[in-house]
Amino acid sequence: MNSLFLQSFLKTPLTIKAPDPDEAALRELAEALDLRAREVLSHSISIREIDAGSCNGCELEIHALQNSFYDLDRFGIKFVASPKHADVLLVTGPVTHNMKFALQRAYDVTPDPKWVVAVGDCAWNGGVFRESYACVGAVSSVIPVDLHIRGCPPKPIDLLKGLLALLEVASRPKIK
Amino acid sequence: MTNPKSLSSDPVTKAPWPRYVVDTIVWHIMIDQLVEGSLSLCGLWAESDKIHMSVYDESASDIKIISLPLEDGKYPSVSSRHPPALRLERALYDMSGIIAVGCPDTRPWLDHGQWALSFPLADGSFIKKTPSEYVFLPVEGDGIHQIPVGPIHAGIIEPGHFRFSANGETVIRLEERLGYVHKGVEKLFQGKDVISAAKIAGRISGDSTVAYALAYALAVETALEIKAPERAQWLRALMAELERLANHCGDIGAVCNDAAFSLLHAHFGVLREEVLQLTELCFGHRLSMDVICPGGVSTDLTPDAAKRLEEWLEPAEKRFNKLVQVYDDCASLKNRTQNTGFVREDLVRTYGVGGFVGRASGRNFDARKNLSYSPYDQLTFDVTVLNAGDVNARVWVRICEVTQVFSLLRQLLMKLPSGAIVYQLPESLVGDREGMAIVEGFRGDIFMWLHICDGRLVRCYARDPSWFQWPLLENCIKGNIVADFPLCNKSFNCSYSGHDG
Numbered sequence: 041m042n043s044l045f046l047q048s049f050l051k052t053p054l055t056i057k058a059p060d061p062d063e064a065a066l067r068e069l070a071e072a073l074d075l076r077a078r079e080v081l082s083h084s085i086s087i088r089e090i091d092a093g094s095c096n097g098c099e100l101e102i103h104a105l106q107n108s109f110y111d112l113d114r115f116g117i118k119f120v121a122s123p124k125h126a127d128v129l130l131v132t133g134p135v136t137h138n139m140k141f142a143l144q145r146a147y148d149v150t151p152d153p154k155w156v157v158a159v160g161d162c163a164w165n166g167g168v169f170r171e172s173y174a175c176v177g178a179v180s181s182v183i184p185v186d187l188h189i190r191g192c193p194p195k196p197i198d199l200l201k202g203l204l205a206l207l208e209v210a211s212r213p214k215i216k
Numbered sequence: 217m218t219n220p221k222s223l224s225s226d227p228v229t230k231a232p233w234p235r236y237v238v239d240t241i242v243w244h245i246m247i248d249q250l251v252e253g254s255l256s257l258c259g260l261w262a263e264s265d266k267i268h269m270s271v272y273d274e275s276a277s278d279i280k281i282i283s284l285p286l287e288d289g290k291y292p293s294v295s296s297r298h299p300p301a302l303r304l305e306r307a308l309y310d311m312s313g314i315i316a317v318g319c320p321d322t323r324p325w326l327d328h329g330q331w332a333l334s335f336p337l338a339d340g341s342f343i344k345k346t347p348s349e350y351v352f353l354p355v356e357g358d359g360i361h362q363i364p365v366g367p368i369h370a371g372i373i374e375p376g377h378f379r380f381s382a383n384g385e386t387v388i389r390l391e392e393r394l395g396y397v398h399k400g401v402e403k404l405f406q407g408k409d410v411i412s413a414a415k416i417a418g419r420i421s422g423d424s425t426v427a428y429a430l431a432y433a434l435a436v437e438t439a440l441e442i443k444a445p446e447r448a449q450w451l452r453a454l455m456a457e458l459e460r461l462a463n464h465c466g467d468i469g470a471v472c473n474d475a476a477f478s479l480l481h482a483h484f485g486v487l488r489e490e491v492l493q494l495t496e497l498c499f500g501h502r503l504s505m506d507v508i509c510p511g512g513v514s515t516d517l518t519p520d521a522a523k524r525l526e527e528w529l530e531p532a533e534k535r536f537n538k539l540v541q542v543y544d545d546c547a548s549l550k551n552r553t554q555n556t557g558f559v560r561e562d563l564v565r566t567y568g569v570g571g572f573v574g575r576a577s578g579r580n581f582d583a584r585k586n587l588s589y590s591p592y593d594q595l596t597f598d599v600t601v602l603n604a605g606d607v608n609a610r611v612w613v614r615i616c617e618v619t620q621v622f623s624l625l626r627q628l629l630m631k632l633p634s635g636a637i638v639y640q641l642p643e644s645l646v647g648d649r650e651g652m653a654i655v656e657g658f659r660g661d662i663f664m665w666l667h668i669c670d671g672r673l674v675r676c677y678a679r680d681p682s683w684f685q686w687p688l689l690e691n692c693i694k695g696n697i698v699a700d701f702p703l704c705n706k707s708f709n710c711s712y713s714g715h716d717g
Contacts, residue, residue, distance in 0.1 A: 174399050
């Protein structure tokens with residue numbers, strides 16, 4: 041184990057350079073975020089992830105955000121265990137009817153001010169499951185959504201760009 | 217079959233896996249054989265007028281399907297004598313309204329009373345059932361308290377509900393309630409053409425998208441009596457092994473993390489990320505989603521990408537081995553994983569549990585070996601089987617499998633055939649056809665059966681390996697402390713999405 045530690049000190053970090061925030065996300069957020077958001081989010085974000093019927097693909101890539109390459113922590117963005125501790129809900133999946141109630145409950149107990157980021161094509165419009173009797177479809181049809189990050193699943197770099205856009209817009213004056 | 221006389225000599229469909237229509241007498245004989253252990257249950261599903269059961273015969277390394285015509289929408293319960301069929305029968309009722317006569321547990325499983333309709337797979341319309349409160353199994357005794365967990369869990373994982381009954385720190389009973397991510401996959405398949413349905417198959421369980429897409433493509437190809445080009449078969453195996461490698465690396469690290477050893481989690485996470493980046497370089501998608509299609513694959517491997525992958529293998533394997541050494545040398549970590557979450561060998565056999573959960577408790581089954589499909593019949597690899605049955609054994613089976621994956625990837629790259637990567641499906645797809653496939657995903661064997669009519673799916677049934685693993689998680693946590701549940705759970709890493717469908 042000691043040699044592993046030693047090597048880690050000697051090697052250059054694997055962490056990638058911070059990407060530019062996503063332009064489309066910046067535009068979507070410029071409309072959505074208010075002054076209160078800028079005050080709260082300009083410091084750091086606590087995220088509660090909610091799988092509302094995903095195939096688990098989005099979860100894998102959200103997990104990847106925490107590996108040494110993307111290292112989400114360095115931006116002050118962290119995942120928390122309870123919606124009661126969260127500023128942002130990161131929601132995936134085509135919102136199955138069996139999860140709709142739990143999603144709504146989680147949203148309700150998240151303290152204000154709060155924001156919702158819908159991750160993946162299923163969360164955008166139900167994706168390949170949108171015609172199903174078992175799915176509601178878009179997350180925005182259940183709870184208000186402030187930002188969509190598309191992809192099936194979105195790559196970690198795209199997730200990172202979207203979340204950085206959230207931080208960036210939050211820390212500059214509102215564009216009207 | 218141990219009793220060949222029990223099946224008529226004239227199957228409805230023949231190669232490679234025959235399907236027989238049977239009467240209730242033979243149906244009961246099959247259940248006898250499941251109970252005595254000469255057969256393992258592989259799947260249970262229905263069409264409008266009949267119920268199908270697939271069984272694995274270990275002695276013959278063979279899978280057979282039997283079909284029993286329904287009588288007034290009813291069939292004799294399998295689970296009344298063979299418990300592994302229980303959740304399958306409960307799900308079957310929710311989906312089709314078909315009743316298992318004698319089923320010991322008639323609570324709903326996938327239907328939580330939230331859909332706008334009842335029995336979505338049934339012909340005709342039904343009056344929606346009024347949802348009743350779900351009653352958990354009773355646990356009685358002094359000082360016993362319940363801990364409800366989920367459906368939303370603390371980590372970034374899929375949703376499901378766990379009801380713990382504990383006495384102090386010790387778990388007396390865990391009862392799972394699943395179905396939260398039921399997306400209606402089987403209904404979505406119906407009426408889709410075989411090409412476009414591949415997208416749905418690849419999203420039944422995202423972490424096994426390659427295995428599911430492969431099982432689906434193989435089932436379609438069996439039905440159409442075609443084979444993908446040889447190069448495509450090898451590229452599919454390459455993707456499947458990359459998927460296995462990525463998942464094993466990620467999960468071994470995650471088990472360490474759940475034992476509060478984050479150093480290994482970080483390093484295994486680096487390996488996993490490298491695999492995903494290489495997968496994207498080779499096949500254009502980090503998880504190889506939508507690359508496998510009926511008839512072949514849609515993306516070819518370029519010589520440059522193959523070279524990059526090959527160059528990565530040796531140093532990566534060395535790094536992996538060093539990490540394994542750290543795992544093996546760390547007494548405090550072993551203290552958490554050894555003798556924790558013990559899974560009994562007899563249960564693994566009764567439930568026909570595949571994957572590393574089965575192989576860590578002495579069940580020697582790997583579809584790549586036992587039901588060898590191309591190109592694994594031309595590759596050299598070992599299947600590791602351990603008997604300890606604890607968290608540590610499951611980790612070790614996966615460690616050994618990673619070593620084999622490195623070898624398989626080398627063999628695949630070295631002997632990769634040249635030529636076409638996809639064949640056009642036959643223009644005229646008229647008539648009724650059936651296909652079946654079984655594929656070894658990273659988690660275990662995925663069973664897929666489909667019925668096509670004029671090029672469109674009438675029925676497509678997919679059985680995730682988790683169906684038989686989830687019940688054993690309930691059993692293995694008994695007597696462990698609540699705090700060890702995440703460790704046990706992660707060492708199984710069952711699929712919610714694959715199970716819920």
